Amino acid sequence: MRAGTALLDRPVSRVYVTELPNPGRYVSAGELVVSGLLWWRGPGDSEGFVAELVKAGAAALAASGADSDGIPEDLVEACTRHGIPLLEVPTDLSFSVVTERVVLALAAAAEGARKRLLSAATEDASVETLLERARAEIGLPCWVVPAGTPSDLVRRFVAAGGRSLEADDVSVRPVGGRHALPWLLAIGGPLTAAQAEIAEELAGLIGLARTRADEVRAVTDRVLEPLLAALDEGSDPHAALTATGLRGDLRVVVARTEGSEAARGILTELLPPGALVGPAGETTWALAEDDGEWPEDWPATATAALSTVEALLPCRRVLIGVSDRSPVSVLRGAKEVARYALAVATERPGTIEVVPGGEIGMHRLLLAGAPxxxxxxxxxxxxxxxxxxxxxxxxxxxxxxxxxxxxxxxxxxxxxxxxxxxxxxxxxxxxxxxxxxxxxxxxxxxxxxxxxxxxxx
The missing domain is CATH 1.10.10.2840 (PucR C-terminal helix-turn-helix domain)
Incomplete structure (x- = not known):
């Protein structure tokens, strides 16, 4: 070590060998730069070279003095002044050996990280647990963004056809799996090759965790089926409602998609936590508690979310009807309001139509009940x-x-x-x-x- 002994904890992303006097444009952040100093002609040449390495974010410089009668003193001084580690490569050690050792070490680190993430996934780790593990492995913030979140990042992801992209110091990877509304894995910073491999693995594992969670929820949501049947048959729904665990006033939501069976996945993603979602014939129904915190702008919010990812939707149209806030005593009527709101949505021309019962005139609701x-x-x-x-x-x-x-x-x-x-x-x-x-x-x-x-x- 000739300089920067206290800086050896810097992470290394890859190796770059150069003999250019001004290599800055070719150096990436985190790289170990290796040089035989063929660019050095005399004192004063090192300042510009080192300054460019520091500006590019190089992790360290490994230099050999075989062709310059040792490591030039001005190079040591420049590295000390700019705060970059300087390692002297023995004259009898080939750069290929240095490069091979670093590449193998980086590959081993990436493989170890992938194995640890995979181990967490096999333990039925939640999405948040996987993200916590990944933050430790990658060394950068990681988070999931539902594609239905209207934001510039999501819009750029959609414009890219749902593929990986680098945007404003955020690296984006599509989360794996076939879902009605995709998720994005966002990582706060540009990725090295090793980090990119871990990110791809993480995106796939998050997709598996999401699929597992959806399967568990589908089983839980089956408690809704007896209630829907009771409402359709005209029988007393109270026992079936008690079994659902829902309390207080409720909202009834019904959806249908054209071109695929994506309605369940869409409602599951868009409705507040705690809502129950279940298919019934050609439509998918949902019941959600409305304890006063139901977002009154939910139809507009849902429309905006779906419109943002319209190009990635697996269906031709998304049609949704929403009832007003209703007590249990008129739940059957609320279901009919939602049903008619869905019929109104079907009549409209848009690809995405979310119709709240409150915007339908009383006369139309009364007529809807007539054969x-x-x-x-x-x-x-x-x-x-x-x-x-x-x-x-x-x-x-x-x-x-x-x-x-x-x-x-x-x-x-x-x-x-x-x-x-x-x-x-x-x-x-x-x-x-x-x-x-x-x-x-x-x-x-x-x-x-x-x-x-x-x-x-």
Missing amino acids: DDLRAALRRRVLGPLLSYDAEQGTDLVHTLRVFLECSGSPTRAARALHVHVNTLRYRIGRASELLGTDLTEFTEQLDVYLALSAGS
Whole structure:
């Protein structure tokens, strides 16, 4: 040791051999730089060389003085001044031997780290336990980011097609496994080759731990099945509800995906902890406690999360309906509200539609409870003459009437919405009144007609 004896605890990432006088652009942080000093011509040459090594973050310099009559004194002084360890390589020792020893040591360290992580995984270690072990092995902070978290890091991961990337001093690896919403393994810093190998192993092991946790949860969530059956059958749900362990007011959530069976995984990832999730036919249902801390913006948050990773979703569409906060006494009704909210989501054109029951009008919920045949009969009874007239004449008075009523019966607003003159609007509404045999300026008549219009939507 010629300099920096107190700095020997620095980690080494790899070996770099150079004879360039200005090697900075080729040196990476943590490297052991090995040089035969062929660049040295006289006193003063060492300052720039050492300064560039320090700027690049080199761990140490190993130099041989075989071609310079020993280690130059100005090199020792420069290394001491800049705080970088300087090791003298004996003249009879080949650089290939030095390089081989370092490479083998690094490989052994990486292999040992992988074995220790694998041992932890076989002991059914949790994700957090694996991350703690990895932080000790890699020497950098490690954390998991659900891909449904709207953030710049996640957006860059999605833009990269869900593949590994280096972004703003954070190294990202996709967590292994086939899941509806992917996870990211983030590591706080650029990785050496050995660290990158450990990171790949860690990403796979976290995926296995996640899969195990999902399997355990699927078994636990089976307690929801008797409750869903009781609600569908109209039997007393209290015993089944008690078995679930859920207490207080509840939210009912229902989801369906098109193109794959990803609904369960999506709800499991997006809903608050403690929610129960279970399939029932073509849909997946969930019950979550609402003790006043349920996020009222959950539909918007869920939509944002899913939209962020839309390109990586394993399905064509994600459709979700959410009930209002409901006591147990009206749980069956809450389930119907969620069911109808899902139907509304299905009618909408978006790839991701999350519909809260609170945004659906009372009249639509009441109509939703009527059988399809009854709704069709009511629509024909009230609107029959108007429907026939439109079919025969090629007009669209039904649409005009709907817009008129949705504008609270205001001819001015309705004309503006339809981009027609207000007198044209009044004529059309007058013609519709004649065909229906009703006075469309009366509130009760407007209500009957609007319900009939809604019965077909």
